[in-house]
Amino acid sequence: MSSSTIFRPSSVSQEEMLELIDKFNRDRNISGLLVQLPLPEHINERAICNAVAPEKDVDGFHIVNIGKLCLDQRCMIPATAAAVWEIIRRTGLETVGKNVLVVGRSKNVGMPIAMLLHSDRKHERSGGDATVIMAHRCTPLPRLKELARLADIVIAAAGVPHLITADMVKEGAAVIDVGINRMQDPVTGKSRLVGDVDFEAVKEKAGFITPVPGGVGPMTIAMVMKNTVTAAKNAPTY
Template sequence: MAAIRTLGKLCQQSQHQVCKLHTSALRQDAVVVSGRKLARQIREETQVDVEKWVLAGNRRPHLSVVLVGDDPASHSYVLNKTRAAADVGISSETILKHSDISEEELLDLIYKLNADHRVDGLLVQLPLPDHIDERVICNAVAPAKDVDGFHVVNVGRMCLDQSTMLPATPWGVWEIIKRTGIPTFGKNVLVAGRSKNVGMPIAMLLHTDGRHERPGGDATVTISHRYTPKEQLCQHTKMADIIVAAAGIPNLITADMIKEGAAVIDVGINRIQDPVTGKSRLVGDVDFEGVKKKAGFITPVPGGVGPMTVAMLMKNTIKAAKNVLQIPAERTEQQRAVSVVGHS
């Protein structure tokens, strides 16, 4: 009798192993989410919105971009933004300033653009030279024209789940998740990176109440940062249904750190030297080739979050054009007061 029971257990184990082998053989790579394709859809929606706005008798939306210095990456980003604007029917201009411009001169330019009724959306390309306080500059842009969503008023409204200008990259991540059909309600999320312009807003969008004025994702969110020990980071990533990598560290997230079927959104943009070719190339914060064999969804770099950032910026610009009719322009004295508070 004992021999029969033993034989039965061996059969069960054998069947279990065969089942596991069969399952692993059927395991497919992650769905690679094309940010370019989603961004194209959003830009088409924006183009329709812009044309409806113009046909209703309104002035064509206008975006002003202030570019300080000669950083090649910044110039490339700005060119992508102005090309996207033209593509959706938004007029734009790039105002170039030398890197030695003083903070006061830059503030005066911003106040002038704030007061210009022809300017709907306004952004100052970051980063800025070291002698200029970025927070002061972000707070100087009128909240109704702040298409980057960096003004303290817009950040505060976002944190209070109110309608506002959302930062373009976090909003792009949110749209990727929603439009791909990745569930967030009650899910565990790990956001790697706590920057005020990317990591923190992404966490806010994902964890806040879905019933509020600005609906959130109702997820349980953990934020890691540079001082999170690697072993703790691994514990959090292995529990996460969604991982958003936005730390600026190449190959931070590897296959052994994630659970089977997790959604992995790679926000990182890192330029490294290819050990084989010796040429520089762009990579994210995720080991793409390794992780895609285990994840359920993954975004590539390039071609993932980047195009979405530009697309959401266009959405914010048409929103800014409509806000001009609803939010009275602030007086220069008020703007200066806000920037002084941000500087103190």
């Protein structure tokens, strides 16, 4: 597998980006294509994501792939959501009938994670058959704590450092941290990465927990590569 990175300045026009994507869509030597988000404010993110051919959309952001995901059909699953699903599967965590709290409702992460976990495991695209609740920035903190304490699996994807604390997690729950936040270390003064979970405190109560950095991040990269292999296998041979 080989890859190329195409850099453009933040002043790039939407028309130029669409032309580049169209060029790569038509290139039979390219199996997968993704656009690094977020984009500059003057560019319509949805228009760009929808310009990528669905069969080459290894990020799983095209409206066709999102629609198929919501209908439990086989599709390119957004890589971060696929990473969380893969971690749950490889850990052997039971999801059927379990309570899952997804903190964060982004269209690229929170929403597809919730779709994977609540959907029917007997459908074309197997799901988790879990009882899923989504919380977000409009969920009051006291209510978030109540919901988290009921959850067998907590998935933190809100982009708020150390939002999930030990008093919010029930004993033995699985905690999957999707957050990547940069904070200044009060001791060293240096910048460091932390998740949405207070890892050191929560790890004492959780049955399973993923670290930041590590955990979901490397698995997300692996899922992008998996999607690329799938795209290559499904590419027309003409």
